[in-house]
């Protein structure tokens with residue numbers, strides 16, 4: 001069971017990374033050997049916007065050449081996607097929007113359908129709901145099964161650690177991910 005965490009903040013150690021990593025760490029620490037986690041920050045990566053060329057309808061992959069390929073390969077290879085974004089003007093960051101728009105190329109032959117998704121947003125004050133809606137719209141369109149959401153509050157880098165409601169929700173979500181593998185199977189194989 002491959003669990004991929006994508007953090008769409010431009011701050012490598014920002015609040016979104018705290019929440020996405022919290023979910024992954026729980027799965028890593030509490031899960032059996034069947035679980036494999038991978039974390040990817042979009043910070044510093046080049047993800048150009050979709051040009052609307054529609055060439056992907058035939059190719060079933062985006063023809064633009066940048067870091068998107070590596071991310072898309074990881075996404076198509078995972079079983080659970082945890083995707084998080086900071087709230088920028090009541091919505092996802094531009095980097096996340098670019099990534100999402102380019103997954104149009106994976107939609108034509110439903111490359112992401114049937115996988116599980118968790119969506120995560122962080123805002124300082126307002127707009128986090130719309131960020132979640134955008135991420136949910138992405139996940140629903142592709143046919144992911146939803147394992148839920150985490151909505152965090154924080155402004156300065158790392159502030160979200162004081163938002164107990166969201167950090168506790170990360171544990172709840174982590175448990176849900178672990179339940180994807182049957183309990184009977186887990187009990188004999190716990191890593192620690």
Ligand SMILES: Cc1cc2nc3c(=O)[nH]c(=O)nc-3n(C[C@H](O)[C@H](O)[C@H](O)COP(=O)(O)O)c2cc1C
Pocket residue numbers: 009010011013014015016017085086087088089090091122123124125126127128153154155156157158
């Ligand atoms: C360009 C920009 C736009 C932002 N817009 C909002 C907003 O609309 N609502 C809000 O509550 N916070 C807004 N914020 C604050 C961030 O959402 C907040 O600092 C969040 O914790 C950042 O997450 P990160 O640490 O993972 O980058 C904005 C920050 C930036 C840099």
